[in-house]
Amino acid sequence: MNLRVLGCATPFPRRNEPCSGYLISAGRSTLLLDCGSGVFGELIECINPNDLSAIWISHLHPDHFADMPAVANWALNTDDAKKIRVYGPEGWDRRLDYFLSGDEGSGLSKSIFEVGYIADGMVVDIGQLQVTSHAVRHSVLTFGARIESNEGSIAYSGDTGPCEALADLASGVDLLLCEAGAEKESEYHLTAQQAYDLAVSSHVGRLLLTHVPSEQKNSDLTKFDALPVELARPRTKWII
Numbered sequence: 668m669n670l671r672v673l674g675c676a677t678p679f680p681r682r683n684e685p686c687s688g689y690l691i692s693a694g695r696s697t698l699l700l701d702c703g704s705g706v707f708g709e710l711i712e713c714i715n716p717n718d719l720s721a722i723w724i725s726h727l728h729p730d731h732f733a734d735m736p737a738v739a740n741w742a743l744n745t746d747d748a749k750k751i752r753v754y755g756p757e758g759w760d761r762r763l764d765y766f767l768s769g770d771e772g773s774g775l776s777k778s779i780f781e782v783g784y785i786a787d788g789m790v791v792d793i794g795q796l797q798v799t800s801h802a803v804r805h806s807v808l809t810f811g812a813r814i815e816s817n818e819g820s821i822a823y824s825g826d827t828g829p830c831e832a833l834a835d836l837a838s839g840v841d842l843l844l845c846e847a848g849a850e851k852e853s854e855y856h857l858t859a860q861q862a863y864d865l866a867v868s869s870h871v872g873r874l875l876l877t878h879v880p881s882e883q884k885n886s887d888l889t890k891f892d893a894l895p896v897e898l899a900r901p902r903t904k905w906i907i
C-alpha cells in the first residue's frame with residue numbers, strides 16, 4: 668500500500684506546492700483523497716486520471732476541492748475520458764455545476780462523473796481499498812477516511828478539531844495522515860501535539876503531519892518520540 672503526497676499546502680498553494688491531494692494505492696486500485704488548489708497538475712504527472720479508481724473529497728473548502736473544475740475540464744476535453752467515481756459531501760456536484768456553468772441545476776457534474784455522497788459511517792469498496800468515512804468536526808460538513816486493504820491501513824483526518832470520531836478513525840492504523848493546522852488549540856483544527864496524542868492513544872504505526880501552515884513547519888518534532896513522526900511533503904511517497 669502506497670501513499671503519495673501530491674500537495675499539502677494550506678490555505679493556498681505556492682509554486683510547486685499544491686494544496687491537499689493524496690494518492691493512495693494498493694495493487695491496481697488508486698484513490699485520490701482531496702483535490703485542492705493546484706493538485707490536478709501534480710496528479711497528471713503521476714497518473715492518467717482514467718486510471719483513478721475514485722476521488723474522495725473530505726469537504727468543500729478550496730484547499731481540498733478547488734481543482735475539481737480542472738478534473739472536469741480534463742474530462743470534457745479528453746475523448747476517452749471515463750466517468751470517474753467521485754464521493755464528496757452532499758451537494759458537491761451542484762457546487763461544481765455552478766462553478767462550471769453558472770447554474771447549480773445544470774446536471775453537468777452528473778454527466779461527467781459518477782456522483783456519490785459521503786455519509787457518516789459509510790463503507791465503500793474501491794477496488795482493493797475499503798474506505799470507511801467518519802464525520803469529523805470542522806466549520807463545514809467534513810469527513811475523515813479510514814482506508815484498508817490486505818496490505819495495510821491508512822487513516823486521513825480531513826480538517827478537524829478534537830472529536831470522538833477520531834479514535835475510531837485512527838484506531839490501530841499503520842499510518843495516520845493527520846492535519847496539524849492549528850498553532851493553538853481550537854475548535855476546527857488540531858495542533859501537532861493533539862495529532863501526536865491521538866496517534867499514541869490510537870496505537871498507530873506512524874504519524875504523518877499534514878496541512879501545516881508554512882510558518883509552523885520549522886517546529887521541533889523530536890519531542891514526539893513514541894512513534895515515527897514526519898511532516899508530509901509534496902512529491903514524497905510512503906510505503907506501508
Ligand SMILES: [Zn+2]
Nearest residue numbers: 726728805826
Ligand atoms: Zn477546511
